[in-house]
Amino acid sequence: MFSTLEAIFQRAEEVEGSVGVGELRAVSTDDGEGRTGGGRNIEALRDVRGVLDQMWWSGSKFMSRTAEVLADGSRDPEWRIPYGEAGILDFFLRVVATGDVEHSLMLHSLRLIGNSCADTNANRDRVVGQNYLIPITKQLGNPNLVGIAVPVIYNICVDHESAQEQAASNGLIHELINLLCDRGALGGGGRDLLGYVCRLIELAASSTNGTNKSPENTVEILFSLAADPDTDLDDFLTLISSAVVHLSDARFQRYMIAQRSLEAPLSILVQSYSRFSESEDLVPSISSLDISSLAPHSEEPENEKLLTQMRLTLIESLSEISALSEFATTYALGSPLIGSLRMWLTVPHTQLQVCACLMLGNLARSDDTCRTMVHDFRIHEPLIAILEDGSDPQALHAAIGFLKNLGLLADNKVILGEARLLEILSRLWTLEAMPHIQFASASLARQVINGSQENVARLLAPLSPDPDSPAHSRTYLSLLLSLHEKSDQLPTKIEIARAVTAICRALNTPFPPGLNLDVESLKQRLFGLHIELGKPISVMVGQTKWPLIRSEGWFAFALMARHPEGAAIVGHALHSADVFRVLLETITGRQLPLGMLGEVSESTIFETAFPEVSPQSETPDKSEDTRDRQKKKASEEQMSKIDRENALVLANELLKNHSDQLSPIHHHILQDMLGGGPLSQGSYDELIERATASYEAKSKREHHHPGKSGEGGNNNTF
Numbered sequence: 001m002f003s004t005l006e007a008i009f010q011r012a013e014e015v016e017g018s019v020g021v022g023e024l025r026a027v028s029t030d031d032g033e034g035r036t037g038g039g040r041n042i043e044a045l046r047d048v049r050g051v052l053d054q055m056w057w058s059g060s061k062f063m064s065r066t067a068e069v070l071a072d073g074s075r076d077p078e079w080r081i082p083y084g085e086a087g088i089l090d091f092f093l094r095v096v097a098t099g100d101v102e103h104s105l106m107l108h109s110l111r112l113i114g115n116s117c118a119d120t121n122a123n124r125d126r127v128v129g130q131n132y133l134i135p136i137t138k139q140l141g142n143p144n145l146v147g148i149a150v151p152v153i154y155n156i157c158v159d160h161e162s163a164q165e166q167a168a169s170n171g172l173i174h175e176l177i178n179l180l181c182d183r184g185a186l187g188g189g190g191r192d193l194l195g196y197v198c199r200l201i202e203l204a205a206s207s208t209n210g211t212n213k214s215p216e217n218t219v220e221i222l223f224s225l226a227a228d229p230d231t232d233l234d235d236f237l238t239l240i241s242s243a244v245v246h247l248s249d250a251r252f253q254r255y256m257i258a259q260r261s262l263e264a265p266l267s268i269l270v271q272s273y274s275r276f277s278e279s280e281d282l283v284p285s286i287s288s289l290d291i292s293s294l295a296p297h298s299e300e301p302e303n304e305k306l307l308t309q310m311r312l313t314l315i316e317s318l319s320e321i322s323a324l325s326e327f328a329t330t331y332a333l334g335s336p337l338i339g340s341l342r343m344w345l346t347v348p349h350t351q352l353q354v355c356a357c358l359m360l361g362n363l364a365r366s367d368d369t370c371r372t373m374v375h376d377f378r379i380h381e382p383l384i385a386i387l388e389d390g391s392d393p394q395a396l397h398a399a400i401g402f403l404k405n406l407g408l409l410a411d412n413k414v415i416l417g418e419a420r421l422l423e424i425l426s427r428l429w430t431l432e433a434m435p436h437i438q439f440a441s442a443s444l445a446r447q448v449i450n451g452s453q454e455n456v457a458r459l460l461a462p463l464s465p466d467p468d469s470p471a472h473s474r475t476y477l478s479l480l481l482s483l484h485e486k487s488d489q490l491p492t493k494i495e496i497a498r499a500v501t502a503i504c505r506a507l508n509t510p511f512p513p514g515l516n517l518d519v520e521s522l523k524q525r526l527f528g529l530h531i532e533l534g535k536p537i538s539v540m541v542g543q544t545k546w547p548l549i550r551s552e553g554w555f556a557f558a559l560m561a562r563h564p565e566g567a568a569i570v571g572h573a574l575h576s577a578d579v580f581r582v583l584l585e586t587i588t589g590r591q592l593p594l595g596m597l598g599e600v601s602e603s604t605i606f607e608t609a610f611p612e613v614s615p616q617s618e619t620p621d622k623s624e625d626t627r628d629r630q631k632k633k634a635s636e637e638q639m640s641k642i643d644r645e646n647a648l649v650l651a652n653e654l655l656k657n658h659s660d661q662l663s664p665i666h667h668h669i670l671q672d673m674l675g676g677g678p679l680s681q682g683s684y685d686e687l688i689e690r691a692t693a694s695y696e697a698k699s700k701r702e703h704h705h706p707g708k709s710g711e712g713g714n715n716n717t718f
Helices: 002-016 022-027 042-058 063-073 077-086 088-098 103-117 121-129 133-141 146-157 161-169 172-181 183-206 218-227 233-247 250-258 263-271 301-322 325-330 336-344 350-363 367-376 380-389 393-407 410-418 421-428 435-449 453-459 476-486 490-507 519-528 531-542 547-560 564-573 577-588 602-609 626-657 664-674 684-704
Strands: none
Touching: 002 042, 002 063, 042 063, 042 077, 042 088, 063 088, 063 103, 077 088, 077 103, 077 121, 088 103, 088 121, 088 133, 103 121, 103 133, 103 146, 121 133, 121 146, 121 161, 133 146, 133 161, 133 172, 146 161, 146 172, 146 183, 161 172, 161 183, 172 183, 172 218, 183 233, 218 233, 218 250, 218 263, 233 250, 233 301, 250 301, 250 325, 263 301, 263 336, 263 350, 301 350, 325 350, 336 350, 350 367, 350 380, 350 393, 367 393, 367 410, 380 393, 380 410, 380 421, 393 410, 393 435, 410 421, 410 435, 410 453, 421 435, 421 453, 421 476, 435 453, 435 476, 435 490, 453 476, 453 490, 453 519, 476 490, 476 531, 490 519, 490 531, 490 547, 519 564, 531 547, 531 564, 531 577, 547 564, 547 626, 564 626, 577 626, 577 664, 626 664
């Protein structure tokens, strides 16, 4: 390189004069390439920089040839750092910033900049430091230079966040989108140049505030390019990735809705199943949202993995869009797009099913919409079919979420029950490898029985109609309670407990006229066939983090105690020291330390099971103002009052009508507490000890003096 430069400089001096090359010759006489001791001679380059300045100010005609030689030299990675340190890179950055230079000089200047920045962050920092990306980006408008300007910008931006952010703030995406709109402006770069453009859009869009200066139609253009049959897989994935980044911004989401352009990304999803497959059995392309000719796909494993991830991110964006209010007002239930989504619920392609569930589920936000979907479109039927036959956790979860929205409407609950939803959900309760599906399906079961006596009856129906079968004495509730026993997930346990509460509430609510159900028979089945019914409720009342859940538990216990067999279940639950202690604390309003009988508290486990719920604290949050603290305190006091009332109802019910279900000690303590006796002082251990002593003393008196017992006062004594 140096020998060539010396020749150019010598010729320039001969022809034009005033271009000194003596010092350059002096420092580079070793091997003609500027090497000293095996390295690159920065001092020689600094002399070159001096000569370049002279040539520039003199307007030398040899400037372009010099730039070409230096650009060729920059292809050698060992020269990149020296170029930056000697000021060669800075010189040509200034040349590009000047703008009004001959084509060949601009071309080689861009080449040198791009090569010098390749994998060299120090030189990228030099470009970013003076924001030379602005004049470089301007070259995108020159059809004769766009082919070199695009890869130069890519070399500067790739793996350099500061450069990406600066390029985005300079409006790079806007310039690139203009290029994509006018494919002829890309010149002869062909597919390779398009790939650079796609990746640059992705890099700039992914930076902080990267989409701020993107035109509103950016996503439309990106999807249009992705849909082009000539776009290869790599560019296809890059374009979709860039579109997804833009769709995280509500501005582009609303634009797509306003332009009714959502068919484009949905069509992309359909195409992705066949377009890049080499199988002869597949349709090469699928227009619009038609899936009628969509055959089973067989991608290469790596390609399928990439396409699956692409679909996942795109579906997440579409889900966010469908949650906007504008989506519901723009796309009516009878619109073609919604019709296509309904059809997708029946296809054997999991991600299309998931997309349909999410988007349609987001539409199911109003009573009228939910009623129409179920009563008119029967949309619950393909959803329940997914639960019956499906094994993919994403599809199962999405279908359950959609059904939960539909099941909020009271008018829909019976129809869902008639479609055997509860029976089919019982299959999911056994999927131990999918605990999140167990939780979601238990939650859906609770929702559809809440306030629906018909569905409660279905949950209490025998597993087998054959009276001689062992399954005849077991119900679908038995399966749900079995899940409660086996699961180690506290959220799942709580949902099942709340389902039990919903059953108790439904069976103690007046049945509407014309409902052909025997409430007493249902209560007999509830309490007679499920002796473990008290365990879930014990979990509810035993935790302290969620007052509403605890209150539900006391309410359920109070309702259960109204029935003889229910009271037996409650009495059995109270045999647990934890549960009985909490009952006493709720009645008295004070803490009773468990002492040596203490065990690990359920609330300790709850704290990790429900991390999204803030734990209660006796010390108010300093960020709360006085009014907020007062409201919180008043709410807690009101909740404690309700809990105490329910606990008192429970205790009175047990003492008055079902005292035989209580142990003698528990009976004695409750009776004393409700009467304001002295037992309600001290720790729980002390309370039990005093109650035991008091009870034994009373028993001895009754044994020796039966006439004082109140039951045989008129008998003779012998």
